[in-house]
Amino acid sequence: MPRRVWIGLVVLFVVAAAALTYAVTRPPGPPVLTQRDVDASVQKGLERQAEAEAAAPADATRxxxxxxxxxxxxxxxxxxxxxxxxxxxxxxxxxxxxxxxxxxxxxxxxxxxxxxxxxxxxxxxxxxxxxxxxxxxxxxxAKLPETVVPAVLGGGVTVGSPVFAVGHPLGLTDSLSAGVVSALDRTVTVEGKLKLEHLIQFDAAVNPGNSGGPLLNKAGQVVGIVTGLANPTDQRLFVGIGFAVPIATAGGAAGSPPQ
CATH class of the missing domain: 2.40.10.10 (Trypsin-like serine proteases)
Structure with missing residues (x-):
């Protein structure tokens, strides 16, 4: 048999042996992904997201x-x-x-x-x-606390935005109530004589003691100053409609720039 043929056979044998060795010793490939595996992975992701949301503080808390x-x-x-x-x-x-x-x-x-x-x-x-x-x-x-912490003033709000009124209703200090912006650019008459225009209407509960307090967005920024409530009985008790002066207007009295 010619030398060239012998060399070819040896090379072929070496290649075959190498291929057999790799086939026997190579690590196993990834398992086949089934629909059940996909569903389980998605469910775990949803559970982790739910746990994270449950652990996060509520907008009102922040x-x-x-x-x-x-x-x-x-x-x-x-x-x-x-x-x-x-x-x-x-x-x-x-x-x-x-x-x-x-x-x-x-x-x-x-x-x-x-x-x-x-x-x-x-x-x-x-x-x-x-x-x-x-x-x-x-x-x-006349006297200030050791540390003065000014509030952060926010921008405008839209109908449906969550808002929070914070004040001291009926003497209950530091109380928060939650609601949404019900309407914008309202005009109302308060105390039977004063007409106020361009007000934010909201449905977070307010009562005597809330007046002058901040209306907040979910970031805790002041978007308005609570000024009154609507009550057809004139009893000054909340029936579902409160009003606030937008901070872009109210802030001007304090020398704040327009929002």
């Missing part, structure tokens, strides 16, 4: 935590027809200098105004500026 250090309790004293009266409302710190933004009707005509900050600091305050046409006022406290 909003409340964000506004907490900036929320103010406002207490007033006044004399009406010779009778001493006390009032309660809410406000929010909007500048590093301690300026408090609130509703004008909360403090209008008061002989004394006291603000209580989130850390417990109490101070007399005076009206620094007002916008009667928008029922907005700013207060200057």
């Amino acid at each position: 909003a409340h935590a964000a506004i907490g250090p900036s929320l103010v309790l406002i207490q007033t004293r006044s004399t009406v027809d010779g009778t001493a009266q006390r009032g309660t409302g809410a406000g929010v710190v909007v500048n590093a200098d301690g300026t408090v933004l609130t509703a004008l009707h909360v403090v209008e005509g008061a002989s004394s105004i006291t603000v209580s900050f989130a850390d417990g600091t109490q101070s007399p305050a005076t009206i620094a500026a007002d916008q009667p046409e928008n029922d907005i006022a700013t207060l200057t406290p």
Whole structure:
């Protein structure tokens, strides 16, 4: 047999032996993916997502935590027809200098105004500026807490957006209620005489003590200042409709730029 043929046979044998060895020793390939495997993987992914969502704080929780250090309790004293009266409302710190933004009707005509900050600091305050046409006022406290935390002001809202009203309804301090924006650009008459325009209408519960407090978006940004509620019985109790001055309007009283 010619030498060239012998060499060819040897090479063929070596190649065959190598192929056989690889076939015997190679690691097993991936298992065949079945529909059951796909369904199980998808189910596990959904379960992990549900667990993560359950562990995450609710929008209302985040909003409340964000506004907490900036929320103010406002207490007033006044004399009406010779009778001493006390009032309660809410406000929010909007500048590093301690300026408090609130509703004008909360403090209008008061002989004394006291603000209580989130850390417990109490101070007399005076009206620094007002916008009667928008029922907005700013207060200057005589004493500030050791740390002043201004709220973050938000932008505009749309109908259906979740919102949260934070204040002190009926003396229940630091209360949050949740709802949605029901309508925009509303005009209402409050206290039987004052017409307010371009208001945010919302359905989060508000009662006396909420006035002047912040209306928040889900990020805890102030999108409005609560100014009133609609009640055909004139009992000043909530029946499902509240109103807030948009922060783009209210913030102007505090020297804030338009939102």
